[in-house]
Amino acid sequence: MAIIVRIPTPLRTLTGGKSEVDAAGTNILEIINDLEKAYPGIKERICEKNDQVRRFVNVYLNDEDIRFIDNNDSKVKDGDTISIIPAIAGGTSEKKKFYLNYPQEVIKDPLIYLIGKNYNVITNIRSASISNDIGIIALEVEGEQADIEKAIKFLESKGVSVEPIVLDIIE
Numbered sequence: 051m052a053i054i055v056r057i058p059t060p061l062r063t064l065t066g067g068k069s070e071v072d073a074a075g076t077n078i079l080e081i082i083n084d085l086e087k088a089y090p091g092i093k094e095r096i097c098e099k100n101d102q103v104r105r106f107v108n109v110y111l112n113d114e115d116i117r118f119i120d121n122n123d124s125k126v127k128d129g130d131t132i133s134i135i136p137a138i139a140g141g142t143s144e145k146k147k148f149y150l151n152y153p154q155e156v157i158k159d160p161l162i163y164l165i166g167k168n169y170n171v172i173t174n175i176r177s178a179s180i181s182n183d184i185g186i187i188a189l190e191v192e193g194e195q196a197d198i199e200k201a202i203k204f205l206e207s208k209g210v211s212v213e214p215i216v217l218d219i220i221e
Contacts, residue, residue: 053081053126056133061096064089073132078109079122081132096134106172108135113163135167145192147176147215148202152185156208162189165201170194188215 052072057065065071071088075081079101086093096107101122103109109116110133116124126132152161157180166173171193178187191198202212 052128054131055081055085056131058135060136061092061134064092064095075126077120077122077126078103078111078116078124078132081126082122095136104136106136108166108172109133110135110163113160133167144195144198145190146198147188147190149211149213149215150185150187150189150205151211151213152180152187153209154183156210157182157185159208161205161208161210162187165191165204169201169204170197171201 052074055071055073057069057071062069071085073081073084073088075084082093082096082101085096096103096109098104103116103122111119111124111126112130113133116122162173162175165171171191174190174192176188176190178185180187191201193201205212
């Protein structure tokens with residue numbers, strides 16, 4: 051069984067349109083190098099020249115950001131899934147901060163991950179208080195205004211209350 055790598059739309063021109071590809075390796079960097087062998091040019095879109103993942107590219111190993119594991123040294127095994135999620139450049143990027151109030155029925159849903167994956171925004175949890183009954187999160191979102199608005203509408207469609215943070219006391 052191989053490691054599955056999910057390819058975002060902007061990089062699919064390099065994979066012949068494939069949204070998922072198989073790769074081999076024991077850590078994230080080996081996977082990226084294996085991808086480069088099969089799909090030349092993909093590594094430079096993911097990594098800096100020093101082999102570090104670019105600042106505005108998110109790499110998830112089984113839905114966990116590799117920055118919170120061991121970055122490029124994060125170990126992988128057969129059956130793992132890696133998702134590459136680049137921020138789309140262009141236009142004017144903005145940062146907005148919101149309080150999110152999760153109702154009980156969606157506390158366990160990976161909604162913040164999904165908005166980062168599906169709406170071309172970068173998310174940064176600034177603070178959180180989560181129990182079995184309620185979740186309150188201070189979230190910073192960076193991206194194009196239109197993408198931020200789409201991400202917020204998605205959260206609201208899931209029953210999450212989204213309120214702008216007016217006083218910036220989280221810095």
